[in-house]
Amino acid sequence: MKCCTGSPSQPAFASPYRTAAGYDVIIEGEAGLMHITGEPDRPPCKVGVAATDIATGLYTHGAIMAALLSRQQTGRGVWIDCNLFESQLAGLANIASNYLIAGQEASRHGTSHPSIVPYQVFPCKDGFIMIGAGNDRQFASFCTKILGRPDLPVDPKFSSNVKRVENREELISIISDILGTKNRDEWLEMFKGIGVPNGPINNMEDTFKHPQAVARNVTIDVEHPKAGAVKMVAPAVHYNGERMRVRLPPPTLSQHTFEVLAELGYTEAESAELKAQGAI
Structure with missing residues (x-):
C-alpha cells in the first residue's frame, strides 16, 4: 500500500516480495501471527477477522494524518510506504520483543497467558x-x-x-x-x-445487546439505494462529543470505478473502452 500527500520523488526501496499479492491470511502466517494463535496442542489458527488488513489500514491512516501535518508545516509532500507484512510485525508487540531481546521463541497458548495464571x-x-x-x-x-x-x-x-x-x-x-x-x-x-x-x-447477539453497546448506540441505520435500510456498526470515533457521521451507504460493485479511473488519469473514452472490453 503506497500513497503520497504531494508530489515528492518516489524513493527506491527494493523488496524481494514487492510483486507478491497481499492477502491477510497469508501474511498472518508469514509474519508470525498465526504461529501464536490457537491452542498449544492444535494446528495454527487464523484470527476470526482480517486483523492484519485492519491494522494496516489504521497504520496508513495515522501515517497520512502525520504526512498532511508535515506538508502543512514544510510545504513538501511525503511518500508513504505501508504494507501488510511490516504492519503485522509491528503488531507482534511484546512477542516480538521477547524474541529480539531475549531470544525467546513464541508458542501458542490458546486464551491463556504464558506468564500469568489464572x-x-x-x-x-x-x-x-x-x-x-x-x-x-x-x-x-x-x-x-x-x-x-x-x-x-x-x-x-x-x-x-x-x-x-x-x-x-x-x-x-x-x-x-x-x-x-x-x-x-x-x-x-x-x-x-x-x-x-x-x-x-459473547456471541454476536449478546454483543449487540450488551448494555454498553445499547447505551453507546453502536449501530446505525443507513439508507441504501438498492437494499433499503441497512443496519451497520457505527464509526468508533467521537469528535467533541458527537459520533462521526456516515454520509454514504456501502457502494455497490464497481459503483465508483469510473471515478477512480478518472483520478488515475483515464479519460471517459478510455474508461468506456475498458468497459467495452470487459476489463472493468
Missing part, C-alpha cells in the same frame, strides 16, 4: 467466561469470594504467580471443576464489585 477462558455450565487474576490480591479475592477456596492463595503451590505458572495444570483443573457447576451469568453476578477482571464470551 488468565484465560474457563467453561461454565452453559457458556464461557474470561478471567484475568493478574496479581496475588486479585487471585486471593477470586479464590475466596468466587471459588469458595480460601485455602488456595496460601497453598505453597499457588501462593505466588511464579508458583501458579509452575503448577498451572493442577490449578486450572481445580478452577474449571468449580466453574463448571454454575451457569455463566450466575458467576458474572458474583464477580461484581470484587475487583477481579472478568467478562463473558
Whole structure:
C-alpha cells in the first residue's frame, strides 16, 4: 500500500516480495501471527477477522494524518510506504520483543497467558467466561469470594504467580471443576464489585445487546439505494462529543470505478473502452 500527500520523488526501496499479492491470511502466517494463535496442542489458527488488513489500514491512516501535518508545516509532500507484512510485525508487540531481546521463541497458548495464571477462558455450565487474576490480591479475592477456596492463595503451590505458572495444570483443573457447576451469568453476578477482571464470551447477539453497546448506540441505520435500510456498526470515533457521521451507504460493485479511473488519469473514452472490453 503506497500513497503520497504531494508530489515528492518516489524513493527506491527494493523488496524481494514487492510483486507478491497481499492477502491477510497469508501474511498472518508469514509474519508470525498465526504461529501464536490457537491452542498449544492444535494446528495454527487464523484470527476470526482480517486483523492484519485492519491494522494496516489504521497504520496508513495515522501515517497520512502525520504526512498532511508535515506538508502543512514544510510545504513538501511525503511518500508513504505501508504494507501488510511490516504492519503485522509491528503488531507482534511484546512477542516480538521477547524474541529480539531475549531470544525467546513464541508458542501458542490458546486464551491463556504464558506468564500469568489464572488468565484465560474457563467453561461454565452453559457458556464461557474470561478471567484475568493478574496479581496475588486479585487471585486471593477470586479464590475466596468466587471459588469458595480460601485455602488456595496460601497453598505453597499457588501462593505466588511464579508458583501458579509452575503448577498451572493442577490449578486450572481445580478452577474449571468449580466453574463448571454454575451457569455463566450466575458467576458474572458474583464477580461484581470484587475487583477481579472478568467478562463473558459473547456471541454476536449478546454483543449487540450488551448494555454498553445499547447505551453507546453502536449501530446505525443507513439508507441504501438498492437494499433499503441497512443496519451497520457505527464509526468508533467521537469528535467533541458527537459520533462521526456516515454520509454514504456501502457502494455497490464497481459503483465508483469510473471515478477512480478518472483520478488515475483515464479519460471517459478510455474508461468506456475498458468497459467495452470487459476489463472493468
